[in-house]
Amino acid sequence: LTAARRIDEDVTGFFFASGDIYEDAAHHNCVFVGYDGDTPRYAALRGTYPRSTFMGEVAGSDKRFSFAVPVRAGPRQTLCVFESAIDALSYLTILKQEGRDWRTANTLSLSGVYGPSRRGHDKMPRALGQYLERNPIRRIILCLDNDDAGRMAAQSLQRLLTGYLVLDNPPQGAKDYNDLLLRRQNGGRKTR
Numbered sequence: 001l002t003a004a005r006r007i008d009e010d011v012t013g014f015f016f017a018s019g020d021i022y023e024d025a026a027h028h029n030c031v032f033v034g035y036d037g038d039t040p041r042y043a044a045l046r047g048t049y050p051r052s053t054f055m056g057e058v059a060g061s062d063k064r065f066s067f068a069v070p071v072r073a074g075p076r077q078t079l080c081v082f083e084s085a086i087d088a089l090s091y092l093t094i095l096k097q098e099g100r101d102w103r104t105a106n107t108l109s110l111s112g113v114y115g116p117s118r119r120g121h122d123k124m125p126r127a128l129g130q131y132l133e134r135n136p137i138r139r140i141i142l143c144l145d146n147d148d149a150g151r152m153a154a155q156s157l158q159r160l161l162t163g164y165l166v167l168d169n170p171p172q173g174a175k176d177y178n179d180l181l182l183r184r185q186n187g188g189r190k191t192r
Helices: 009-018 085-097 126-134 148-160 177-185
Strands: 021-023 030-036 039-046 055-057 078-082 107-109 139-142 165-168
Touching (some): 009 021, 009 085, 039 085, 078 085, 078 126, 085 107, 085 177, 107 126, 148 165
Parallel strands (some): 139 165
Antiparallel strands (some): 021 030, 030 039, 039 055
16 A cells, blocks of 8 residues: 555554555455454455555455544544545545645545436435434535546535535545645656
């Protein structure tokens, strides 16, 4: 994660130490764990080799409990929502680079997105619905990818999330937040 994705070592170290992230022994994939209280309920797998596009989930995972930085109550009670755990960690790295306290940010990975159903009905992602049921959130910042799927999902969520202040904050000039992090570290040059 640190080398290929350039996520800050303090950020990854924090999550490795807490057990929220670990490396699986068999394939050396990065595993992102989501919890129901203290009980692990979800595990997303991501390839760690350069140029790897491998993504998967551990059998029996419950997407309602996707990888999240636990809620930390604050005056705005804000949640930043990402498509992937890598993007959430990239965002935390950007906050750290800007001198902001990344440990106070509430983040949630949806472990993928989808747009409206074929019938045109918007559908709440299971992870987001569960998170909002259990946490005192008032403001939601959608940090979804800058591609067709991400933009459609953002529009769908804006329609669904009545009663919340919802802001759409795609990564400016990049495909996703990891791409934005890599571009910032490469002086704005395209990385993929």
